[in-house]
Amino acid sequence: MEVLKIATAGSVDDGKSTLIGRLLYDTKSMTDDKLEAIERTSKQKGYDYLDFSLATDGLVAEREQGITIDVAHIYFSTPSKSYIIADTPGHVEYTRNMVTGASTSQASIILIDARKGVIEQTHRHFFINNLLRVKDVIVAINKMDLVDFSEETYNNIKADFEELMKKRDYQDQNITFIPVSALKGDNVVNPSENTPWYKGQTLLEHLEELDQKDIYNTGTPRFPVQYVIRPKTDDFHDFRGFAGKVYGGELNVGDEVVVLPSMTRSKIKDIYFYNEQYRTAPRRSSVTITLEDEVNVSRGDMLVKADDLPTIDKQLTATISWMDSDNFTPGGKYLLQHGVNKVLAKVDAIEHKIHPDYSGIEENVASLKMNDIAKVHLRLNKPIFYDRFKDHRTNGSFIIIDSRTNTTAGVGFIE
Amino acid sequence: MVIDNKNDIALSTLAEEIKKPGTLNGAERPSANALEHEAIYIIREVAAQFEKPVLLFSGGKDSITLVRLAQKAFWPAKIPFPLMHIDTGHNFPETIEFRDKLVEELGVELIVRNVQDSIDEGKVVEETGKYASRNMLQTTTLLDAIEEFKFDACIGGARRDEEKARAKERIFSVRDDFGQWDEKNQRPELFDMLNGEIEIGQNVRVFPISNWTELDVWSYIQKESIEIPSIYFAHKRNTFLRDGLIWSAEDDVVFRADDEQVEERMVRFRTVGDMSCTAAVESHADTIDKVVSEIRDSRISERGARIDDKRSEAAMEKRKQQGYF
Numbered sequence: 001m002e003v004l005k006i007a008t009a010g011s012v013d014d015g016k017s018t019l020i021g022r023l024l025y026d027t028k029s030m031t032d033d034k035l036e037a038i039e040r041t042s043k044q045k046g047y048d049y050l051d052f053s054l055a056t057d058g059l060v061a062e063r064e065q066g067i068t069i070d071v072a073h074i075y076f077s078t079p080s081k082s083y084i085i086a087d088t089p090g091h092v093e094y095t096r097n098m099v100t101g102a103s104t105s106q107a108s109i110i111l112i113d114a115r116k117g118v119i120e121q122t123h124r125h126f127f128i129n130n131l132l133r134v135k136d137v138i139v140a141i142n143k144m145d146l147v148d149f150s151e152e153t154y155n156n157i158k159a160d161f162e163e164l165m166k167k168r169d170y171q172d173q174n175i176t177f178i179p180v181s182a183l184k185g186d187n188v189v190n191p192s193e194n195t196p197w198y199k200g201q202t203l204l205e206h207l208e209e210l211d212q213k214d215i216y217n218t219g220t221p222r223f224p225v226q227y228v229i230r231p232k233t234d235d236f237h238d239f240r241g242f243a244g245k246v247y248g249g250e251l252n253v254g255d256e257v258v259v260l261p262s263m264t265r266s267k268i269k270d271i272y273f274y275n276e277q278y279r280t281a282p283r284r285s286s287v288t289i290t291l292e293d294e295v296n297v298s299r300g301d302m303l304v305k306a307d308d309l310p311t312i313d314k315q316l317t318a319t320i321s322w323m324d325s326d327n328f329t330p331g332g333k334y335l336l337q338h339g340v341n342k343v344l345a346k347v348d349a350i351e352h353k354i355h356p357d358y359s360g361i362e363e364n365v366a367s368l369k370m371n372d373i374a375k376v377h378l379r380l381n382k383p384i385f386y387d388r389f390k391d392h393r394t395n396g397s398f399i400i401i402d403s404r405t406n407t408t409a410g411v412g413f414i415e
Numbered sequence: 416m417v418i419d420n421k422n423d424i425a426l427s428t429l430a431e432e433i434k435k436p437g438t439l440n441g442a443e444r445p446s447a448n449a450l451e452h453e454a455i456y457i458i459r460e461v462a463a464q465f466e467k468p469v470l471l472f473s474g475g476k477d478s479i480t481l482v483r484l485a486q487k488a489f490w491p492a493k494i495p496f497p498l499m500h501i502d503t504g505h506n507f508p509e510t511i512e513f514r515d516k517l518v519e520e521l522g523v524e525l526i527v528r529n530v531q532d533s534i535d536e537g538k539v540v541e542e543t544g545k546y547a548s549r550n551m552l553q554t555t556t557l558l559d560a561i562e563e564f565k566f567d568a569c570i571g572g573a574r575r576d577e578e579k580a581r582a583k584e585r586i587f588s589v590r591d592d593f594g595q596w597d598e599k600n601q602r603p604e605l606f607d608m609l610n611g612e613i614e615i616g617q618n619v620r621v622f623p624i625s626n627w628t629e630l631d632v633w634s635y636i637q638k639e640s641i642e643i644p645s646i647y648f649a650h651k652r653n654t655f656l657r658d659g660l661i662w663s664a665e666d667d668v669v670f671r672a673d674d675e676q677v678e679e680r681m682v683r684f685r686t687v688g689d690m691s692c693t694a695a696v697e698s699h700a701d702t703i704d705k706v707v708s709e710i711r712d713s714r715i716s717e718r719g720a721r722i723d724d725k726r727s728e729a730a731m732e733k734r735k736q737q738g739y740f
Contacts, residue, residue: 273445
């Protein structure tokens with residue numbers, strides 16, 4: 001079974017939670033007891049329809065205010081795929097949650113209220129999906145029932161969005177438009193009789209047919225060492241295994257590798273997964289690798305193919321998305337976590353702030369506040385081994401930790 | 416660069432191929448279960464980033480699955496942290512038996528802390544009445560044990576699909592000095608990067624199988640041929656009905672009124688919590704294959720048989736804020 005991770009983005013009242021509830025309901029993924037709870041609460045509130053948002057808004061404050069505050073994960077499956085939806089709130093102040101949701105997703109649904117059309121929020125949602133290089137974006141034009149399923153309204157919104165698409169940086173993104181009514185169920189799982197002019201797929205049909213080839217960004221293999229396994233038992237007296245996850249591409253027994261930062265060369269001797277050996281460690285597998293030679297390797301080091309080295313540097317330029325209530329300032333003390341590697345970071349300069357609604361940049365910025373996006377120059381106390389984000393989604397990204405509070409305060413995409 | 420994506424790990428959950436132990440005589444590639452590789456990555460991060468981690472072991476299928484994942488993460492070395500069981504004293508005897516056998520096989524340390532001791536020390540008061548349960552009381556015993564051993568990371572088997580407050584939970588979830596969960600102020604988790612930086616006194620709850628569903632867990636147990644306690648399989652049991660749920664009548668722990676008729680039924684348990692709050696379901700699934708197909712067709716969620724969640728819409732959120740698992 002395939003797993004597909006999807007992020008959702010929409011403004012308050014665009015009907016995101018309702019859309020997710022509809023997907024669960026029409027795929028019969030909602031169990032009877034959960035459905036009964038929704039029926040009961042909907043009735044108590046005096047609604048004459050089922051309020052599916054009750055299925056996803058898990059916190060008391062969210063149900064009270066009728067809004068989604070935090071990223072929630074929702075699971076449903078069809079006979080062919082397992083889906084994980086990161087339901088992220090669409091308020092201006094919660095951009096950070098959207099970036100978070102998009103970082104682990106291969107596809108994204110942007111909701112637009114058909115009565116409102118493309119608004120400033122839509123610009124932001126698209127900008128973030130483009131910044132994070134989410135491969136497949138579905139623009140769901142929702143509440144079509146409230147505009148009499150008008151083809152003209154749909155076409156106008158589509159044209160507005162296509163204008164917006166001209167500004168995007170990441171051109172390889174697949175973008176699909178679907179007219180839906182989450183509340184009534186049109187074109188979500190089942191095709192609608194109300195939109196005879198729409199010849200495309202329903203939302204679920206589109207997701208079901210997404211080809212895996214098209215939704216993963218791949219690159220060259222990178223193997224950051226998480227943990228060194230030394231059993232020191234009689235049976236495995238000299239065993240030194242390097243445990244980690246493979247990113248970008250795959251590694252094979254016999255591959256010539258270089259250990260960073262020591263630049264020592266060796267060859268992959270064995271690849272273990274649990275107590276068995278394999279010839280290949282595929283992309284995203286958590287394996288244990290042994291080398292032909294006795295090489296000094298510790299956590300934070302990286303194995304790469306000898307003919308394909310990343311950039312090894314103590315300086316970098318990146319676009320960062322700030323997520324903390326404490327401002328990002330050039331004087332601040334930060335830890336930079338790149339994969340499993342942690343180094344100290346100093347801010348050399350904030351080059352400019354980027355308005356995430358495509359309205360341009362702002363220079364001479366002294367600090368960044370939550371939800372700001374900016375191009376910055378950082379200096380590190382030790383070199384890291386990185387690729388550009390556009391070439392390698394994993395090895396081209398990092399998080400910034402505020403060393404006073406230990407919180408994850410920002411995320412960066414290396415240029 | 417062209418890469419054949421058919422072979423990528425992120426693409427599939429359960430591998431089609433099951434192979435015999437040996438050296439390079441089976442498949443070329445390891446299992447293609449993306450959730451398994453994700454969980455192993457998380458468990459290794461715990462061992463690397465924390466000084467005193469512990470695996471919270473309840474004897475239930477989720478924590479048994481965690482143990483197997485931890486074995487896989489560190490083989491051929493032993494699991495580099497102890498297991499801890501917070502014993503309510505109301506466990507199904509089958510669970511305790513199973514726990515002791517497993518620990519012996521693994522050769523890891525098992526720590527047991529008892530809710531009864533917290534009651535005897537006057538730290539918590541036993542609930543009374545028809546719905547009395549020790550489930551809530553576990554929190555105090557757990558927090559005391561974390562403090563006693565100075566654990567900085569507790570690995571648990573909670574899953575996001577279980578309950579909607581859990582759907583908001585992080586993989587590394589920071590708890591303050593008082594063991595409390597601040598649900599509105601959680602650290603963002605981006606890509607694969609897990610931030611384990613904490614202050615002294617804080618600890619992190621870690622949930623490696625966050626993204627697994629109940630069916631994923633059962634399918635994994637099936638594929639890996641993992642042993643689980645017998646009460647997960649259909650068996651004959653003396654039971655009685657209350658609030659539409661089936662309760663075990665074979666132990667004093669579960670309160671039963673005189674007018675609640677005992678009847679023998681064919682049942683199994685879908686979750687193995689405290690006996691006083693875990694109801695059985697009617698079932699004839701007496702093998703793992705039958706259990707997997709039963710779960711696949713089920714119309715009732717797993718926690719539908721947990722009375723502790725039915726106390727209110729926000730029952731789980733409240734318990735989590737106080738430091739529950």
